[in-house]
Amino acid sequence: MGTYVYGITAATHPALPSFAKELCGVGDPPRTVRVLTAGTLAAIVSDAPERLRPKRKDLLAHQHVLEEAGGAGCVLPMRFGSVAPDDDAVVSVLTERAEHYEERLRALDGNVEYNVKASHEEEAVLHRVLAENPEIRAFTEANRQAGGGSYDDRVRLGEMVVSAVKAREAEDAVEVRQALEPSAVAVSVGAESTGWLANVSFLVARDSAEVFLTATEQLRKARPYLELRVHGPLPPYSFVEPGPGEPAGSTAGGLGAGAEQSRTWD
Numbered sequence: 001m002g003t004y005v006y007g008i009t010a011a012t013h014p015a016l017p018s019f020a021k022e023l024c025g026v027g028d029p030p031r032t033v034r035v036l037t038a039g040t041l042a043a044i045v046s047d048a049p050e051r052l053r054p055k056r057k058d059l060l061a062h063q064h065v066l067e068e069a070g071g072a073g074c075v076l077p078m079r080f081g082s083v084a085p086d087d088d089a090v091v092s093v094l095t096e097r098a099e100h101y102e103e104r105l106r107a108l109d110g111n112v113e114y115n116v117k118a119s120h121e122e123e124a125v126l127h128r129v130l131a132e133n134p135e136i137r138a139f140t141e142a143n144r145q146a147g148g149g150s151y152d153d154r155v156r157l158g159e160m161v162v163s164a165v166k167a168r169e170a171e172d173a174v175e176v177r178q179a180l181e182p183s184a185v186a187v188s189v190g191a192e193s194t195g196w197l198a199n200v201s202f203l204v205a206r207d208s209a210e211v212f213l214t215a216t217e218q219l220r221k222a223r224p225y226l227e228l229r230v231h232g233p234l235p236p237y238s239f240v241e242p243g244p245g246e247p248a249g250s251t252a253g254g255l256g257a258g259a260e261q262s263r264t265w266d
Helices: 016-022 056-072 087-096 098-108 122-132 134-145 151-183 206-222
Strands: 003-010 034-038 041-047 075-077 082-084 111-120 186-189 198-205 226-234
Touching: 003 056, 003 087, 003 098, 016 034, 016 041, 034 087, 041 056, 041 087, 041 098, 056 075, 056 226, 075 098, 082 087, 087 098, 111 122, 111 151, 111 206, 122 134, 122 151, 134 151, 151 186, 151 198, 151 206, 151 226, 198 206, 206 226
Parallel strands: none
Antiparallel strands: 003 041, 003 075, 003 082, 034 041, 111 198, 111 226, 186 198
């Protein structure tokens, strides 16, 4: 069946004694969460369900366990679907890579992650693009006076607007990061995705969270054409580095942002 791994934390994590009594994880029925220890480290685990898939219910269960753990102390989150052959394999990995995990726990202790995604309010950004580009305004007016302009003129105007919007997206992505970075300990830029001009994760000191959230509200007011979505506080998904000698996608020691796929500890 295997052992499902949610995350790694210190054996002294204050909430560990209550996990087995209070938390349920992935699976149908949900598997009971338990703890494996190896020296100064502990792994938050459960039995692994058969044929696990990234369904919404299980993704949320994985996230819930990590958020509960992260709310009481530092935790290194594993990707969704991280499965070891058995408990002994988990303990073996903890023992072999103890130095790395201990260093990461020390570095991330007292910090949480906030993910910020930014997009444009379509009408607002179009108005801004027109206001900032005399050439587009002039071409728009010329087309209007010509009854809409020729097909080629309309295509050219459309290309000009698209190009200007893309340039504005790139500039605004930089502004989002620059506006919020001073309130953060570290920054991790996420993968580009359709629908977002910025997808950035910020490592924030737990006791400075209000400062960071205030900065996001100030950014909203200063840039009303931006739509900001802030998710957090989260365990530091984007700031957990792979172990020594491990590529970023490895699951034997690779810890990091939740993945939409099932993986196995070898």
